[in-house]
Amino acid sequence: MSASPVPAPPVRDGGAFTPGARHVAIIMDGNGRWAKKRFMPRVFGHKRGVEAVRAVVRAAGDMGLEALTLYAFSSENWKRPAEEVSDLMGLLRAFILNDIDEIARNGVRLKIIGDYRALAPDIVGLIDDALARTAGNGRMTLAIALNYGSQQEIARAAAKAAAKGAITAETIAAELDTADLPPLDLMIRTSGEVRLSNFLLWQAAYAEMVFTPVLWPDFTPDHLREAVGQFAARERRFGGR
Numbered sequence: 001m002s003a004s005p006v007p008a009p010p011v012r013d014g015g016a017f018t019p020g021a022r023h024v025a026i027i028m029d030g031n032g033r034w035a036k037k038r039f040m041p042r043v044f045g046h047k048r049g050v051e052a053v054r055a056v057v058r059a060a061g062d063m064g065l066e067a068l069t070l071y072a073f074s075s076e077n078w079k080r081p082a083e084e085v086s087d088l089m090g091l092l093r094a095f096i097l098n099d100i101d102e103i104a105r106n107g108v109r110l111k112i113i114g115d116y117r118a119l120a121p122d123i124v125g126l127i128d129d130a131l132a133r134t135a136g137n138g139r140m141t142l143a144i145a146l147n148y149g150s151q152q153e154i155a156r157a158a159a160k161a162a163a164k165g166a167i168t169a170e171t172i173a174a175e176l177d178t179a180d181l182p183p184l185d186l187m188i189r190t191s192g193e194v195r196l197s198n199f200l201l202w203q204a205a206y207a208e209m210v211f212t213p214v215l216w217p218d219f220t221p222d223h224l225r226e227a228v229g230q231f232a233a234r235e236r237r238f239g240g241r
């Protein structure tokens with residue numbers, strides 16, 4: 001079912017905060033501008049960004065989301081100065097080390113989308129341990145996009161589908177990194193930019209979009225609840241009438 005290229009209309013489940021929303025994705029943008037406004041180095045924005053991640057992951061589980069997909073590092077983010085890339089990798093390392101216990105305890109399954117094996121070997125090791133440790137958890141899936149580019153993901157999926165014999169919307173969808181997640185319901189981008197920046201291009205075919213001017217370090221669980229509330233108020237048509 002999750003391999004279907006266009007999701008079936010969701011069954012509204014009557015959850016207190018998330019009627020119908022099963023899978024939410026967030027482009028966590030604006031860390032640099034948050035720091036700049038405070039005359040601080042960009043890394044301070046990234047540090048506060050990690051705190052926002054922590055709070056939002058907790059809230060997403062409490063709200064009953066089945067999947068939360070977070071854009072943490074794009075395949076294009078390697079273009080940033082080496083010092084910033086290294087700061088981001090350091091924060092990623094620290095996040096896994098510090099937070100995996102809580103994530104595991106809260107019944108969250110960690111998933112990585114993107115080519116994370118190109119990261120530093122010690123980070124790959126930490127990730128593989130974390131994946132193994134949380135593989136049996138079923139309360140929510142936290143998918144973190146690392147070295148992720150949607151066009152690359154689609155190309156990889158198409159190649160795999162071709163190798164198996166047929167390229168169709170269904171066979172490509174079945175090979176995407178997200179194939180085991182529910183259809184994407186809601187895409188949120190912070191910081192006021194209104195673009196997808198190579199994130200979940202295929203999966204967003206019928207997702208609802210919420211663009212907010214809030215900079216990522218200022219994004220709170222209340223902002224998440226508000227966005228999910230906007231989603232719940234929208235009429236999804238999936239091309240029908």
Ligand code: IPE
Binds near residue numbers: 034088
């Ligand atoms: C998002 O914040 C974090 C990553 C892309 C890793 P930015 O670093 O892009 O912040 P801005 O867009 O420069 O404000």
Ligand code: IPE
Binds near residue numbers: 028029071072
């Ligand atoms: C998208 O933000 C990537 C992440 C949030 C990880 P960017 O800041 O890299 O996107 P652009 O460059 O503004 O499109």
Ligand code: MG
Binds near residue numbers: 029
């Ligand atoms: Mg940015």
